[in-house]
Amino acid sequence: MRLTIGVLLAALISPLAQAELIDEVNDRGELRIAVQADTPPYAYRENEHLTGFEIELGQALANELDVRVEFIETTADDMLPGVENGKYDIALNQTGAEQKTDGALDLSQPYGRKSLVIPFQKDNPAFESAVNNALQRIEADGRLAALEQKWLEGRAANEP
Template identity: 40%
Template sequence: MRFLPGLILLLPLVSPLAQAELIDDVNDRGELRIALEADIAPFSFKQDGRLAGFEVELAELLAQELEVHPSILVTDRNDLLSGVESGKYDVAINHIALTPELQDRFDFSEPYGYAPAQTLVRQEPPRPSSTLEKIQDQLLGVAQSGPFVEHQSLVVVADKQPVAQAPTPDQVVAMAIPFQKGNPAFQASLDKALQRIKADGRLEALSQKWFGVAKDRP
């Protein structure tokens, strides 16, 4: 028993190192903070002053499966991924392509959709040169063809003006949900929620509703 006081004294030094898991924060708040741009139909857009689209409804289903309220927050490209990185948003559901470059910055859910794509280079707001070099030619997202959009495109970040390039016929990209690294319990909960939505046909029904075809598998 002589060492017990010493152990007690160590507890204040150890406890600050423990970091709450994202799933605990989400449950404590009772809401999932979801960032999207709401500027590309049929993914997410405003219709008669209200949010609509495939990813809006997917966000609502995921929050329902997690038993929390969906707090859907409209933002722009400047803030979308940096907001997830900083913890301002829990996730981004914004037709984001699952790429090695982004996997260096975020953990991801399992894919919720797949899309053929042609390459589009677009300019991202300026960042420090070291950061810009790291994300050169980084895939960010997908804007698919559908009832409300004109072109298929795989979005690539580069320090260039937008230039359309020829599509690769067999190119398929996976769309997934990024969140802060180091949250395995949240990842497991999110993946299980997605799996339930896939298993009972709700994800396929959403895809059929907004795209006219199933896009939940390659």
């Protein structure tokens, strides 16, 4: 009898455990983005408000996904583990395409002149597709180039 109940519970819980991240984001109506608020010109506080390249890019991504955005300030040590365990949906933290995540996370397609990528939870193909499509639209219509020009050009000496 206990085995039957256990099997039934496992069958009911399994579909929930395999929910796609894009469905969670849509159900919540919000994209949770981890940022470090001390990395100008990428993300920093100015007059008590977050600003910078990553903040404006995150807003553009959320708009393309048709959800609100929530920026969550975190530390470098918590950022990727927080994405891995679902505390954050993505991290915007100047992750380069060449950086390794030890297979714990999946990465978006590279974007921009610096070939940055966006880390997110592993095994979420629909979310990956949605993020990559959003990045392609932001790049294709010139918004990405405008953000890079606004925030990154002429600031090479300040970049991490």
